Amino acid sequence: MTLIPFLARHLADGAILVTLTQAAGSTPREAGATMAVSATGAAGTIGGGQLEFHCIDMAREMLASGELARSLDIPLGPQMGQCCGGRVQVSLRRATSTDLAMQVARERAEAEARPAVLVFGAGHTGRALVEALALLPFRISLIDDRDGVLDGLPAAVTCIRMADPVAAIAAAPAGAAHVVLTHSHALDYRLTEAALQRGDAAYVGMIGSATKRARFEAGFLRSGGRREALSRLACPIGGADVDDKRPKVIAALTAAELVRSLLRKPEASRGAGAEERAGHDATA
Numbered sequence: 614m615t616l617i618p619f620l621a622r623h624l625a626d627g628a629i630l631v632t633l634t635q636a637a638g639s640t641p642r643e644a645g646a647t648m649a650v651s652a653t654g655a656a657g658t659i660g661g662g663q664l665e666f667h668c669i670d671m672a673r674e675m676l677a678s679g680e681l682a683r684s685l686d687i688p689l690g691p692q693m694g695q696c697c698g699g700r701v702q703v704s705l706r707r708a709t710s711t712d713l714a715m716q717v718a719r720e721r722a723e724a725e726a727r728p729a730v731l732v733f734g735a736g737h738t739g740r741a742l743v744e745a746l747a748l749l750p751f752r753i754s755l756i757d758d759r760d761g762v763l764d765g766l767p768a769a770v771t772c773i774r775m776a777d778p779v780a781a782i783a784a785a786p787a788g789a790a791h792v793v794l795t796h797s798h799a800l801d802y803r804l805t806e807a808a809l810q811r812g813d814a815a816y817v818g819m820i821g822s823a824t825k826r827a828r829f830e831a832g833f834l835r836s837g838g839r840r841e842a843l844s845r846l847a848c849p850i851g852g853a854d855v856d857d858k859r860p861k862v863i864a865a866l867t868a869a870e871l872v873r874s875l876l877r878k879p880e881a882s883r884g885a886g887a888e889e890r891a892g893h894d895a896t897a
Contacts (some may be wrong), residue, residue: 619656619721620649620713627651628708629672633659638699640689647716649708652676663694664701682706685742722814727752728815728875729786733778733804734763738820741864742792743770749872751790756781759796766897782807790871792850802829809833809842816874818847818867 620628632647633640641660648657648665650672659665664687675683683705689697727750732743735757743755747767754771756778757763761770775781782791782804791808793801801819806829808817819829826848834840851866 614656616647616655616657617713617716619651619654620708620716622659623649623651623654624708624710624713627676629675629705630708630712631659631668631672633701634684634704635702637700637701638689639697640699640701640724640864641695641697648677659701659703664689667693668703668705675705675707691709706878723750724752729754729789730792730871730875731756731781731785732792733757733781733800734793734820735759736796738860738863739792739794740766741860742794742867743767745746745861745864745868746770746871749868751871751875754781757795758800779803782811785811785814787813790814790818790875792816792818792848792867792871794820794837798825800869801825802832805829805846805848806833806836806838809838809846812842814845816847816871817845818850818870820850820863821848823849823853 614622625677629650630647631650633642636642636644641664642658646656646659647881648659650669652673659668667687668685671683671685674680679743680891685703685705686700687693687703688700690696730746730753732739732746732753733870735755741753743753744767746753747769752771752782753769754764754773755766756773756775758774758776758778761772763774766772773781778795778800785791791804791814793804793808795801795804801821805817805819808814819826826846830843833843847870851863851870855862855866
């Protein structure tokens with residue numbers, strides 16, 4: 614269960630909101646990470662591992678005693694059974710209906726700010742891709758020109774039937790990702806050309822082989838496209854180093870490619886990225 618439904622269910626019986634208010638150095642989550650704890654369960658995460666176990670114990674002590682608020686300053690060293698090396702400050706307080714409303718507003722704002730991913734083509738690979746992306750912090754649209762192919766997909770996916778999907782390229786926000794894998798090579802070429810011509814896409818990818826790419830590039834240049842724009846094209850999508858054409862494998866590789874393109878940190882803050890993801894799922 615996610616954070617908001619969990620809070621709504623346990624508010625009356627008692628729940629503690631656990632929030633990282635400050636995070637210094639290498640930590641498993643960033644400041645603002647929040648979880649909710651009841652007497653019997655928890656939702657959300659502040660990074661897992663011993664830090665999260667400890668905070669869950671503290672939250673349940675508060676529920677048992679009636680304590681309303683507590684602050685913790687925790688170094689993530691050997692005494693905590695973690696080797697991140699950073700330090701976090703944690704706020705624990707009894708959740709209220711106002712907190713629930715604020716979480717709803719925060720989640721809505723975060724959803725609206727997510728990068729847009731437009732997937733063109735609801736074939737086997739397109740469907741596998743949006744199912745993988747539905748678990749990630751993206752605004753996902755699946756666009757196809759055929760009837761009867763857009764059913765049975767996750768609620769996080771906006772399905773759009775368009776007679777001419779190329780129109781969706783012009784309407785896309787700046788910084789969107791465009792993933793092209795339709796039933797038609799001719800349509801693939803039109804969509805990819807339109808996405809590259811915009812010049813403001815965070816990612817443009819087209820399914821296909823080296824031969825398909827070469828044919829597209831030749832046609833793109835003949836029609837007046839600039840050669841430097843072709844350097845922004847990912848084709849084949851997901852890279853060429855894994856020789857496996859199963860739709861779910863291509864989808865997983867492409868999803869990873871999109872995460873790197875859309876969620877990448879600025880150069881100056883990338884150094885500790887691997888260490889900062891060192892948290893472990895407290896429910897494992």
